Amino acid sequence: MPRRPEADRDSTTPRAATIRDVASRAGVSVATVSRVLTGNYPVASATRTKVLRAVRELDYVVNAHARALAGNRSKMIAVLLSNLTSPFYNRVASGVEQQAMAEDRLCMVSTTGGDPEREVKLVETLREQNVDAVVLVGGVVDSPEYRDHMARLARLLDSAGSRLVICGRPSPGENLPVTVVEYDNAGGAFAATSHLLSQGHRRILFIGGDEANTTTRDRLDGYRRAIQAYGIEADPALVIVGNQLPPFAYAELKKRLAAGPPDFTAVFAWDDHIAARTLVALRESGVSVPDQVSVIGYNDEQEAQDLYPALTTVSIPHMELGREAVRLALHRDEAAAPNQHVVLGTHIVMRDSVRPLINR
Amino acid sequence: MPRRPEADRDSTTPRAATIRDVASRAGVSVATVSRVLTGNYPVASATRTKVLRAVRELDYVVNAHARALAGNRSKMIAVLLSNLTSPFYNRVASGVEQQAMAEDRLCMVSTTGGDPEREVKLVETLREQNVDAVVLVGGVVDSPEYRDHMARLARLLDSAGSRLVICGRPSPGENLPVTVVEYDNAGGAFAATSHLLSQGHRRILFIGGDEANTTTRDRLDGYRRAIQAYGIEADPALVIVGNQLPPFAYAELKKRLAAGPPDFTAVFAWDDHIAARTLVALRESGVSVPDQVSVIGYNDEQEAQDLYPALTTVSIPHMELGREAVRLALHRDEAAAPNQHVVLGTHIVMRDSVRPLINR
Numbered sequence: 001m002p003r004r005p006e007a008d009r010d011s012t013t014p015r016a017a018t019i020r021d022v023a024s025r026a027g028v029s030v031a032t033v034s035r036v037l038t039g040n041y042p043v044a045s046a047t048r049t050k051v052l053r054a055v056r057e058l059d060y061v062v063n064a065h066a067r068a069l070a071g072n073r074s075k076m077i078a079v080l081l082s083n084l085t086s087p088f089y090n091r092v093a094s095g096v097e098q099q100a101m102a103e104d105r106l107c108m109v110s111t112t113g114g115d116p117e118r119e120v121k122l123v124e125t126l127r128e129q130n131v132d133a134v135v136l137v138g139g140v141v142d143s144p145e146y147r148d149h150m151a152r153l154a155r156l157l158d159s160a161g162s163r164l165v166i167c168g169r170p171s172p173g174e175n176l177p178v179t180v181v182e183y184d185n186a187g188g189a190f191a192a193t194s195h196l197l198s199q200g201h202r203r204i205l206f207i208g209g210d211e212a213n214t215t216t217r218d219r220l221d222g223y224r225r226a227i228q229a230y231g232i233e234a235d236p237a238l239v240i241v242g243n244q245l246p247p248f249a250y251a252e253l254k255k256r257l258a259a260g261p262p263d264f265t266a267v268f269a270w271d272d273h274i275a276a277r278t279l280v281a282l283r284e285s286g287v288s289v290p291d292q293v294s295v296i297g298y299n300d301e302q303e304a305q306d307l308y309p310a311l312t313t314v315s316i317p318h319m320e321l322g323r324e325a326v327r328l329a330l331h332r333d334e335a336a337a338p339n340q341h342v343v344l345g346t347h348i349v350m351r352d353s354v355r356p357l358i359n360r
Numbered sequence: 361m362p363r364r365p366e367a368d369r370d371s372t373t374p375r376a377a378t379i380r381d382v383a384s385r386a387g388v389s390v391a392t393v394s395r396v397l398t399g400n401y402p403v404a405s406a407t408r409t410k411v412l413r414a415v416r417e418l419d420y421v422v423n424a425h426a427r428a429l430a431g432n433r434s435k436m437i438a439v440l441l442s443n444l445t446s447p448f449y450n451r452v453a454s455g456v457e458q459q460a461m462a463e464d465r466l467c468m469v470s471t472t473g474g475d476p477e478r479e480v481k482l483v484e485t486l487r488e489q490n491v492d493a494v495v496l497v498g499g500v501v502d503s504p505e506y507r508d509h510m511a512r513l514a515r516l517l518d519s520a521g522s523r524l525v526i527c528g529r530p531s532p533g534e535n536l537p538v539t540v541v542e543y544d545n546a547g548g549a550f551a552a553t554s555h556l557l558s559q560g561h562r563r564i565l566f567i568g569g570d571e572a573n574t575t576t577r578d579r580l581d582g583y584r585r586a587i588q589a590y591g592i593e594a595d596p597a598l599v600i601v602g603n604q605l606p607p608f609a610y611a612e613l614k615k616r617l618a619a620g621p622p623d624f625t626a627v628f629a630w631d632d633h634i635a636a637r638t639l640v641a642l643r644e645s646g647v648s649v650p651d652q653v654s655v656i657g658y659n660d661e662q663e664a665q666d667l668y669p670a671l672t673t674v675s676i677p678h679m680e681l682g683r684e685a686v687r688l689a690l691h692r693d694e695a696a697a698p699n700q701h702v703v704l705g706t707h708i709v710m711r712d713s714v715r716p717l718i719n720r
Contacts, residue, residue: 083454084444084450084451084453084454084457084469085447085450085451085454085662087445090444090445090450091444091445093444094443094444094445094471097444097471106470106482106485107470107471108468108469108470109444109468109469109470110466110467110468110469111454111457111467122466125466273662273666276663276666277666279666279668280665280666283668302445302633302663303636303662303663303666305640306633306636306637306639306640306663306666306667307666307667307668308639308643308667308668
């Protein structure tokens with residue numbers, strides 16, 4: 001005969017709070033508590049505040065099965081990435097996981113395929129599941145519609161006591177209940193280009209990426225500003241963008257090199273995968289690196305050190321981005337984390353793929 | 361004034377099933393339905409079957425907030441990986457995601473850090489959340505305790521109507537309610553080694569990996585069997601294992617090569633990351649690849665084609681592993697998927713890092 005749980009419970013173990021307890025504590029009906037928690041119906045702001053406070057004070061967990069989780073005080077942080085296989089995304093997510101674990105949260109990763117509508121749907125679903133924070137990682141195609149979506153999601157999560165965290169992409173706007181952790185993307189591109197310029201290079205090819213994407217846009221911006229700062233006139237023929245995938249860059253470069261010797265002495269590849277394909281394209285076209293052409297990448301992927309020559313590149317503090325995202329979001333009500341928008345720095349990792357331009 | 365949902369519902373939209381509907385359909389009490397779904401109490405097998413059938417037929421969703429999800433018919437598949445950054449894991453997980461989406465499930469990825477206890481805890485937590493299937497990806501340190509754990513988890517999930525799926529590691533045992541999808545790991549290693557032997561190589565160094573881990577153990581096994589099949593006596597000095605991380609292999613190889621010219625003409629690297637470090641170690645020691653020493657890797661990582669020389673390696677059908685895991689698990693009650701243990705094949709990708717041994 002199955003045992004009754006109540007008979008077995010230690011008398012010192014508190015009974016888990018029910019929705020009735022919350023209603024009673026907040027001085028409202030059960031139906032009102034339900035409306036506040038599902039967020040599907042307009043509720044007076046003061047009423048919402050009362051209910052959410054009661055929910056927090058009583059550690060009320062919204063569904064029967066999550067009560068088992070609540071016994072372990074283990075809440076959840078969700079991370080949304082475009083995909084799992086791109087090292088930028090999975091390294092930042094690893095930082096989120098690390099900090100989530102340190103703060104006794106489960107961490108759950110899901111992917112959006114880069115589809116903004118799927119991202120919105122996932123955030124709405126996660127809000128229903130009462131996660132502590134939702135971290136969105138990585139560049140996007142920016143637009144007014146997208147910023148509106150983000151503003152709406154920020155408020156939606158906030159109304160449920162959760163938090164939207166934007167990680168590795170620009171802030172969606174001012175005065176929103178959102179945590180933003182970025183890295184100085186344009187600054188890293190400026191530094192990489194300036195490094196090449198300081199080595200004497202004047203004709204620097206920028207290759208790879210899609211200008212509609214914020215990550216590409218910011219790197220191109222840093223590259224252009226560095227060239228301008230050196231008083232050099234920009235040559236549009238030295239910019240090859242249009243598609244983030246490595247095969248695009250490889251094909252474009254092979255085409256260019258088939259037409260004649262390189263009309264540039266350095267390449268700034270949008271990321272290390274593009275840089276890897278660039279090294280192959282140059283090698284196949286009989287151009288030696290770094291003797292004839294220098295190459296610099298971005299991201300400091302694992303493979304950067306395995307390439308030949310080992311790749312000079314820009315390092316992004318991936319793990320720190322992820323960790324900081326969680327730290328700021330979870331402690332946002334504390335004096336220790338008043339600033340909810342931070343920008344982390346990048347640095348150049350010097351390896352073997354860049355050398356000074358020696359005038360012949 | 362908040363609107364009442366019933367008043368707004370289109371009369372053709374079915375009301376979501378309640379636990380009372382399920383009880384009525386199955387001819388049992390509400391309490392019995394609850395016991396079956398939480399799986400905390402022993403319930404007669406026939407009763408459990410009746411209740412689970414009613415749950416499926418009525419599309420009953422267990423918690424109040426998941427009813428919002430149920431409107432979208434979206435259930436969940438959880439994937440557990442050791443970490444997010446290793447391409448083997450994240451590629452298989454991508455396959456799981458792809459099929460999960462095709463079957464209208466949410467897919468949620470979490471990591472275990474390779475810690476078997478954390479893996480067990482996570483599975484127990486996921487069971488409470490009523491996921492459709494839990495997919496465990498990747499090699500483990502095998503032991504009787506581990507197999508007991510897996511057997512217990514398989515039964516735990518099964519009692520909740522869920523399913524344990526083992527992906528990319530050997531079956532934990534016979535007669536368990538578990539789905540197993542493997543790839544022919546040892547067979548791929550046998551093929552890689554046989555390829556080197558067929559090219560005339562007789563002294564083949566195996567480097568990298570940790571013998572306690574099933575992935576290494578199986579690859580070493582395939583390597584040894586191929587050598588034995590050629591009638592060659594195994595030389596233990598040609599096996600360097602102990603640690604899965606690339607720096608270990610790099611250091612060991614540098615040490616070996618510092619002592620004198622290579623006493624081997626080919627290297628079978630445990631995986632492509634080890635192979636990448638092997639290429640660097642050989643190059644730094646003045647040994648040219650493939651002229652003096654051939655190198656073969658395993659996994660066909662993205663970087664294999666970016667290395668110099670481009671790496672010959674063993675390709676694993678990562679995406680198919682993940683997809684098959686989901687397909688088999690979700691359709692296990694159907695005639696179409698009677699076989700719950702499949703082994704997918706590998707194949708060798710020929711690139712530029714292996715050449716025949718020409719006798720001088």
